[in-house]
Amino acid sequence: MAPKVVPLDTERPRDIAANEVLAKFAEFTEDLSVQVGRMSGFWVVVFDDEGNPMTSMYMGERFPLPLPMVPDIVRECCTNDVYDR
Numbered sequence: 001m002a003p004k005v006v007p008l009d010t011e012r013p014r015d016i017a018a019n020e021v022l023a024k025f026a027e028f029t030e031d032l033s034v035q036v037g038r039m040s041g042f043w044v045v046v047f048d049d050e051g052n053p054m055t056s057m058y059m060g061e062r063f064p065l066p067l068p069m070v071p072d073i074v075r076e077c078c079t080n081d082v083y084d085r
Helices: 013-036 067-084
Strands: 041-047 053-059
Touching: 041 067, 053 067
Parallel strands: none
Antiparallel strands: 041 053
16 A cells, blocks of 8 residues: 655645655555565655655564664665666
8 A cells, every 4th residue: 555645735836846746656555565565664764855864663572683683684675776766
């Protein structure tokens, strides 16, 4: 099930652009949920339209990696995503 996103006002260009990103977020999140199956943790990084990052992390009881390894793994995944674009 895709996350429930709250559409913003559709009259301002900033809100229209934000709605498009929210829709993509829901699509990518649903795709990941289907691909991963038994998820043991997640880390979400989002940016507002001024470039400010915000994060949220959750690791379940069966997360298989030591938490100190997570920053390096996330850094590598993000670097690969950015350079693959």
